[in-house]
Amino acid sequence: MNARHATALNPARERVLDAAMRLFTRQGYFNTSIPDIVRVSGVSTGSIYHHFGDKEGIARALFEALVNRMEAEFDRIDRSHDTAAARCRSVIELLFRITEDEPDVMTYMLFVKHREFMPEMAPVCSSQPFRHMRRMVEQGMDSGEFRRQDPMVAAATVFGGALRLINLRLDGILERPLQEYLDEVWDCAWRAVSGT
Amino acid sequence: MNARHATALNPARERVLDAAMRLFTRQGYFNTSIPDIVRVSGVSTGSIYHHFGDKEGIARALFEALVNRMEAEFDRIDRSHDTAAARCRSVIELLFRITEDEPDVMTYMLFVKHREFMPEMAPVCSSQPFRHMRRMVEQGMDSGEFRRQDPMVAAATVFGGALRLINLRLDGILERPLQEYLDEVWDCAWRAVSGT
DNA sequence: GTCTATATCCAGATAGAC
DNA sequence: GTCTATCTGGATATAGAC
CATH class of the missing domain: 1.10.10.60 (Homeodomain-like)
Incomplete structure (x- = not known):
């Protein structure tokens, strides 16, 4: 922490x-x-x-801080890579690292049901970082790195496997650190969406 | 409902x-x-x-009923298909259908944080239906339909995309019914894990 | 087995001194 | 800005008649 x-x-x-x-x-x-x-x-x-x-204000401030941090890290990733594939892979690597080093951060971002206690808040999936991830995938389709298909399906495919693994790891089902799965999970994602 | x-x-x-x-x-x-x-x-x-x-008893009874129902449906799927690929695809189809027809059921199964109010309960990911899904994928590797790889990564890959889409749909991000994405998402899963 | 009425507790939130 | 002491509402759960 x-x-x-x-x-x-x-x-x-x-x-x-x-x-x-x-x-x-x-x-x-x-x-x-x-x-x-x-x-x-x-x-x-x-x-x-x-x-x-009030109590909700604590939760809001916390969420805002974490979203901002995430967004900053995603921006850095954007700047330090020049292909969509490299960016997407780097996002997964980042998420894996945060999950291992600061599991509470990842839990609060991904798996807390914010809307139960912050009713006015939009679903997490439509928060800035998630939109950013979808945009990365769309750019990959525009550049021809990824084959053309429905953008939502493409994004769900690229990141879905990794997010499942994060979930499993945080629930204590996976015993080994996520980094050990990175190559394999990215290989799967790449096979699924790479340009024909 | x-x-x-x-x-x-x-x-x-x-x-x-x-x-x-x-x-x-x-x-x-x-x-x-x-x-x-x-x-x-x-x-x-x-x-x-x-x-x-007590109040928790209601939540427990509900969870038990839904898990039993799921497990029964998965058994039916097992019996009515003879390849792992067909079974996995059929599971996704089932999950999509339930999400559309009975969103509360899917929400309660997948996205409610049960452990917050049922502390003694094991994580959902280790419940019978989830284990069943992982077993289907392992059988696919044993039979050679799917290429050999880490079983957890394989399972996360096969079902991860579909589960993301379910999440997005329940959060109101996807406007079209999930069934319309079935072919595409299964195509992705298949490309990712099919035997070389 | 079903109901109404009620007990008990502790949460979120406030007041106001320092 | 920080603290202690306190208010108040509404929650879970029970008692006991029918």
């Missing part, structure tokens, strides 16, 4: 977000009470409400 | 399970109160507790 990170710059806000991520992903949002967050973060009820307004 | 089904045989148990599935999948388990279930099912608090013991 980024515990060191949060301890370094001590401010209450960061400590609350750090505690909340841990608790929300491990016990679930609704099983986590404000008193829980007070205990784990060491920040008082009053301060928490001062910073975030 | 199987509203007709539940209305036909009226007993309280069925009406509660039906209401609970609707409410749990649409608002989430924790946003659903017993009074909510009383209102929607028309069954009283006392009866509900008599039948299910």
Whole structure:
């Protein structure tokens, strides 16, 4: 986790977000009470409400922070590769690495049902990072690297296998680190969508 | 939904399970109160507790019923096809059909975070139907229909794309019914794993 | 087996001193 | 900005008549 990170710059806000991520992903949002967050973060009820307004505000701030971080990393990937295939593969590599190093981050991004406690929020699948991934695949079809087909099917195919593996890993079904599966899963994706 | 089904045989148990599935999948388990279930099912608090013991008992009974149903359908698929490829494709077709006809069923099976409210439960990915799907893929490798590779990667590849599409459809991102994507998504899966 | 009425608890949120 | 003390509502669950 980024515990060191949060301890370094001590401010209450960061400590609350750090505690909340841990608790929300491990016990679930609704099983986590404000008193829980007070205990784990060491920040008082009053301060928490001062910073975030209400419990949902914590969840929102956390989500926003993680989406921004993801988006920044995807932009870097865009800039450091010049084929769609290399970008897509690099995204999978990134997701695998985050899953291994910061499982809570990946859990909160992918597998928490945000809309249950943030009703106004759009589904995760339509968040910026996910749209970005779909755009990468479309560019691959435009450039001829990937064969033409329905864009949604193409994106689901390119990333679907990797996302399943992440799911399995976070659920404790896969014992070995995801990186060991990278070549194989990318090979499958490539066979499925590469230009004829 | 199987509203007709539940209305036909009226007993309280069925009406509660039906209401609970609707409410749990649409608002989430924790946003659903017993009074909510009383209102929607028309069954009283006392009866509900008599039948299910506690709120979690409703969720458990529901999950068990759906897993059993799934498993029965998978068995039928096993019996009515003689190649692994045909079975896997048929599973995807089934999942697509259920998603379209009874979205709550699919949501409750795949995307509800059961462990948040049923702590002792194993992850869904290790439930009978999921294991069954993985076994189908392994048999395909044994028979030579699918090329040999890591079984988990193979299973994630065969079903990952379809499961992504189901996710997108349930989130309202895909406008067209899943059946229209069946041929295309299966083509992708087949290219990815078919024997060299 | 089904119902109504009710007990108990603890969550989210606020007040107001420092 | 941070804290402690406190309010209030509504949730789960029970009691006990029918």
